[in-house]
Amino acid sequence: MYLSTATKALLACVAMAAPAAAENFKFSYQGDISTLDPHSLNEVFTLGMMNNVYEGLALYDGEMKLQPGLAVGWETTSPTTWRVKLREGVTFHEGGTFDADDVIFSWQRGLTEGSDQKGRAGLIKAIEKLGPYEIKIETHDPYPILMQEMTSFFIMDKEWSEENGATEASSIKDSSNVGYAGQHTNGTGPFRITARQPGVSTTFDRFDGYWNDDIATNVTHAEFVPIQEPATRVSALISGEMDLIFPVPVQDWSRLESAEGIAPLSGPEIRTMYFGMDQSRDELLFSSVKGKNPMKDVRVRAAFAHAINVQAIADKVMRGAATPAGIIIAPQVTGFDETLNTPFVYDPELSKKLLAEAGYPDGFSITLDCPNDRYVNDEKICVAAASMLSKVGIDVDVVAETKSRYFGRLFAQGGYETSFYFLGWTPASVDAHNSFFNILTCRNTETGAGAYNIGGYCNARVAEITDIIASEVDPDKRQALISEALKLSRDDVAYIPLFQQPLSWGVSDRVTVTQRSDDVLDLRSVVVGN
Amino acid sequence: MLKLILNRLAHSVVVMLAVALIAFSMVAFLGDPISNMVGQDTTVAERAALRENLGLNDPLPVQFVRFLSHAVQGDFGLSYSLRVPVSELFAERMPATLELSIISAIFALLIGIPLGIHTAINRDSFTTQAILSSSLVGVSLPTFLIGILLILIFGVMLRWLPTFGRGDVVMIGGWSTGLLTSSGLRSLVLPVATLTIFQLTLIIRLVRAEMMEVLRTDFIKFARARGIRRKALNYRHALKNTMMPVITVVGLQLGNIIAFSLITESVFQWPGMGLLFVQAIGNADIPVMVAYLMIIALIFVLINLIVDLLHFVLDPRLHSSGAN
Numbered sequence: 001m002y003l004s005t006a007t008k009a010l011l012a013c014v015a016m017a018a019p020a021a022a023e024n025f026k027f028s029y030q031g032d033i034s035t036l037d038p039h040s041l042n043e044v045f046t047l048g049m050m051n052n053v054y055e056g057l058a059l060y061d062g063e064m065k066l067q068p069g070l071a072v073g074w075e076t077t078s079p080t081t082w083r084v085k086l087r088e089g090v091t092f093h094e095g096g097t098f099d100a101d102d103v104i105f106s107w108q109r110g111l112t113e114g115s116d117q118k119g120r121a122g123l124i125k126a127i128e129k130l131g132p133y134e135i136k137i138e139t140h141d142p143y144p145i146l147m148q149e150m151t152s153f154f155i156m157d158k159e160w161s162e163e164n165g166a167t168e169a170s171s172i173k174d175s176s177n178v179g180y181a182g183q184h185t186n187g188t189g190p191f192r193i194t195a196r197q198p199g200v201s202t203t204f205d206r207f208d209g210y211w212n213d214d215i216a217t218n219v220t221h222a223e224f225v226p227i228q229e230p231a232t233r234v235s236a237l238i239s240g241e242m243d244l245i246f247p248v249p250v251q252d253w254s255r256l257e258s259a260e261g262i263a264p265l266s267g268p269e270i271r272t273m274y275f276g277m278d279q280s281r282d283e284l285l286f287s288s289v290k291g292k293n294p295m296k297d298v299r300v301r302a303a304f305a306h307a308i309n310v311q312a313i314a315d316k317v318m319r320g321a322a323t324p325a326g327i328i329i330a331p332q333v334t335g336f337d338e339t340l341n342t343p344f345v346y347d348p349e350l351s352k353k354l355l356a357e358a359g360y361p362d363g364f365s366i367t368l369d370c371p372n373d374r375y376v377n378d379e380k381i382c383v384a385a386a387s388m389l390s391k392v393g394i395d396v397d398v399v400a401e402t403k404s405r406y407f408g409r410l411f412a413q414g415g416y417e418t419s420f421y422f423l424g425w426t427p428a429s430v431d432a433h434n435s436f437f438n439i440l441t442c443r444n445t446e447t448g449a450g451a452y453n454i455g456g457y458c459n460a461r462v463a464e465i466t467d468i469i470a471s472e473v474d475p476d477k478r479q480a481l482i483s484e485a486l487k488l489s490r491d492d493v494a495y496i497p498l499f500q501q502p503l504s505w506g507v508s509d510r511v512t513v514t515q516r517s518d519d520v521l522d523l524r525s526v527v528v529g530n
Numbered sequence: 531m532l533k534l535i536l537n538r539l540a541h542s543v544v545v546m547l548a549v550a551l552i553a554f555s556m557v558a559f560l561g562d563p564i565s566n567m568v569g570q571d572t573t574v575a576e577r578a579a580l581r582e583n584l585g586l587n588d589p590l591p592v593q594f595v596r597f598l599s600h601a602v603q604g605d606f607g608l609s610y611s612l613r614v615p616v617s618e619l620f621a622e623r624m625p626a627t628l629e630l631s632i633i634s635a636i637f638a639l640l641i642g643i644p645l646g647i648h649t650a651i652n653r654d655s656f657t658t659q660a661i662l663s664s665s666l667v668g669v670s671l672p673t674f675l676i677g678i679l680l681i682l683i684f685g686v687m688l689r690w691l692p693t694f695g696r697g698d699v700v701m702i703g704g705w706s707t708g709l710l711t712s713s714g715l716r717s718l719v720l721p722v723a724t725l726t727i728f729q730l731t732l733i734i735r736l737v738r739a740e741m742m743e744v745l746r747t748d749f750i751k752f753a754r755a756r757g758i759r760r761k762a763l764n765y766r767h768a769l770k771n772t773m774m775p776v777i778t779v780v781g782l783q784l785g786n787i788i789a790f791s792l793i794t795e796s797v798f799q800w801p802g803m804g805l806l807f808v809q810a811i812g813n814a815d816i817p818v819m820v821a822y823l824m825i826i827a828l829i830f831v832l833i834n835l836i837v838d839l840l841h842f843v844l845d846p847r848l849h850s851s852g853a854n
Contacts, residue, residue, distance in 0.1 A: 035613045042569030198612040200801040404814035408562025412574040448573040
């Protein structure tokens with residue numbers, strides 16, 4: 001490896017003299033891109049990676065601000081209609097020209113059976129072509145954050161898809177037809193995928209015909225290798241074989257700091273971690289209290305909240321890298337309210353008093369469900385909280401299990417089988433409505449609302465506000481409503497918010513990169529060799 | 531001989547069916563694969579539809595029969611997490627695993643047998659004590675730890691060798707080999723060393739014990755009395771009789787290495803079948819897991835068959851019993 005390091009150094013020197021020199025960049029993540037088909041899986045890492053290859057009508061920049069993408073501008077002509085001007089002069093990697101037909105085609109493709117993007121495509125009722133570079137989008141309901149959603153809905157080339165029989169999203173269930181688009185790509189992004197072996201490596205090469213000359217990157221060739229084992233991933237960075245890895249285990253930060261030529265890169269993620277409690281069953285599934293559900297009593301929920309020292313967990317378990325939170329949405333999210341963001345005060349005496357008032361002076365026992373391979377230090381956080389709760393008489397039994405078992409039990413299809421659980425939520429649209437709709441509003445199986453409201457919290461006013469903010473376009477009114485709902489849910493102790501999970505990357509000194517708060521690596525921002 | 535083979539093959543079918551059944555019923559406890567296959571915004575109804583579509587709601591026996599009828603045609607379905615046919619994935623990954631295990635088995639034999647003989651012949655010498663005690667390290671340290679230590683020393687501190695992956699590979703037909711490029715060979719060193727250390731102890735001790743046993747037998751004493759030279763005695767007569775159990779154990783051991791190289795593979799991000807399996811467990815990727823267990827069972831069955839046949843060839847006494 002010393003040889004190639006020398007070559008790299010040489011290349012870096014050349015790069016300083018001539019900025020257009022070839023630059024290689026190697027990076028690693030704990031898992032692989034699941035599919036190359038941009039409509040087959042709605043998952044943050046896969047879509048984030050594919051956003052280097054495919055693009056939507058709009059893009060997020062490094063600060064998660066909305067920027068024009070394949071659309072140059074948009075305006076709402078009524079609450080449900082959008083006039084969108086498309087970018088001219090954009091070509092797909094295989095040479096096709098981007099226009100309105102591709103947008104309409106992609107929207108229809110997003111609604112086909114194998115699509116996991118039906119949620120986004122389904123917001124749209126119709127798209128009318130006003131010209132080759134102008135369209136009118138009509139949504140079913142007023143939806144002010146349509147363009148935020150469109151950042152993760154990628155546009156494919158109609159002609160290419162038709163030629164290759166890829167007009168429908170690749171489906172997982174048909175092993176005879178894997179889908180051309182699941183193996184090949186043809187986007188408008190700055191990089192094209194030139195080689196791929198699933199689970200082993202994926203090669204990105206710079207697309208010379210990219211429409212935007214202003215992107216920072218000087219990378220011409222990038223290689224992505226998924227490395228599952230954290231120790232191996234960290235070693236690959238320290239030995240200089242990788243330029244960037246993520247995530248880095250929090251306990252390895254000091255190792256990266258002491259190693260030469262690399263450094264940890266950290267910041268608050270948009271994901272808020274919290275504890276939830278079953279407040280809907282008449283008797284808890286896993287508790288010593290029989291015949292009633294103590295969690296229905298707000299005093300008990302408050303007692304739990306006041307017994308957990310969020311600051312201590314952030315300082316000790318998360319090594320100071322987590323930002324304590326008081327509400328379930330992060331500062332980057334539209335609708336965030338700083339005045340509500342102080343964590344519940346740590347006060348064991350108050351906690352004991354509340355428990356006594358509620359009729360549990362001696363506490364009770366309960367099971368805390370927790371994943372052990374999904375979030376940063378997930379199991380350790382649960383164990384720490386359990387020991388804090390034991391000081392006020394709550395005897396907590398922590399059950400930590402692998403994510404597929406955990407989510408299988410916890411989510412709707414498993415029947416919300418928990419009494420007390422640990423979870424994190426990232427609003428994909430970076431808007432409060434996504435969090436409200438999924439985890440805060442009352443559960444409704446018909447509309448799909450509250451599907452991840454595992455504890456079954458239900459406050460009629462909060463549910464009403466959730467519906468209103470879906471279509472409220474006045475930003476001030478909308479913020480007032482969001483703050484009201486956040487305040488209500490906080491007073492109800494709907495959840496015990498903990499903190500924003502820290503992003504944890506390890507980066508070589510020869511690389512500069514913008515770390516986005518949704519943990520997405522945008523190759524557009526990667527600059528190699530000073 | 532033919533009867534022996536047919537007999538063994540019949541056994542194998544039963545074994546394979548049993549493994550398939552066990553693998554299948556185990557997988558039912560692994561959790562819900564759906565939450566790894568869709569994004570968080572996917573509605574409950576869509577998730578339920580996907581479950582239904584994949585046939586995950588059918589009773590286990592129905593799923594099992596459906597799996598078997600596809601599997602006999604070589605169709606193991608699509609990987610849930612990588613969305614590629616499972617058979618294709620294994621065809622891609624198998625060369626990496628076989629190269630790693632076979633090379634490490636060869637090294638273990640090349641080093642282990644001479645050391646074993648040496649320790650048997652020079653029973654109390656200083657080198658024997660040194661070999662025996664240092665070989666204990668191989669069994670007492672977990673493979674995972676050996677791998678990490680080697681990475682730390684040779685990859686991170688000395689930077690002599692790559693810490694992960696296979697390096698550049700060359701395709702010969704459908705077989706990818708790392709033996710023909712320098713980066714491929716360099717990448718082999720650490721994982722092969724890790725796996726070799728794991729087997730070495732066993733081989734040394736086995737050869738030593740067997741050899742000492744044989745050296746005590748009457749025919750060796752007589753041979754010695756006849757004045758046969760010590761070298762010929764040790765290496766021709768004694769060693770030949772030692773090899774019988776060694777072959778059995780090493781053969782079975784090869785199956786073990788192929789199956790349990792998964793730890794080494796995940797430490798070195800070695801793109802073989804074991805790594806694929808480890809990744810599949812994390813994602814509750816049922817088709818990959820079941821196919822892996824079936825393939826490993828098949829490999830064990832085949833190795834056993836070969837070992838039986840080798841016995842048949844090496845031990846003349848089996849010829850007569852086979853003829854009966």
